[in-house]
Amino acid sequence: MSSPIARNVLIVGASRGLGLEFVRQYRADGARVTATARADDGLAAIAALGAKPLKLDVADAASASGLAWQIDGESFDTVFYVSGVYGPRSAGMEPPSVDDFDAVMHTNVLGAMRVLPSVADALAPPVAGQPGARIGVISSRMGSIGLRNGTSGWTYRASKAAVNSVLKDASIALAGRAVCVAFHPGWVRTDMGGAGADLAPEESVAGMRRAIAALDASRSGSFLNYDGAPLAW
């Protein structure tokens, strides 16, 4: 089975960092790209790359409820949920404030629980020889319980463990229609990853694009490194 070329792509959370790099690379390949941001500067950055910008704050119920009608009639073959915040940079078991906890969970988890059902009716139908549309949720190795080696940022870790569960449920609910995976993007030089991180966004995103294009149905519901290698949940 040959890997399909992404032709109609949705990137959620594309104002900067990994999301904007997905937009850049898919546009460079000639794909039609719709991408979301919550503020005007992000919408402008998306439009400057020739993609269609949509305003979306995944942590805002009213904003998120508008996504389904904004993409009504679309037929996306590839979708990435990228939006994320790190929250408190706690070194150990310091309880987060309710506001900090809500901000992290609402963006990283509740946002995905809003966006994934909204895109379900805007997925390209499966074609012969292909397993369906492809959905990637950008999680983090910090969310892995099996690979846990520290407690720093435990609110963020909990949120990524939770979104891994959300992704798994989506892979079951959308079986036969979409192949759904969670990605660890690597430690990447973005605003979140910082200047000292290992990877350039170009390399991380190129790896995830290759990995998602190469998926078959048997790998739906798995957790992958940016280079396609399987990770423990």
Ligand code: NDP
């Ligand atoms: P950035 O901080 O550069 O970008 C985060 C993105 O999330 C921005 O586009 C931001 O938009 C968006 N976002 C935040 N809150 C909301 C919201 N309420 N609604 C919509 N969009 C929102 O980080 P990265 O690009 O590095 O991170 C992308 C993803 O990768 C995240 O999920 C992160 O957890 C994950 N990740 C990153 C790693 C790294 O090393 N960089 C490592 C592991 C995982 P805005 O500009 O409006 O704030």
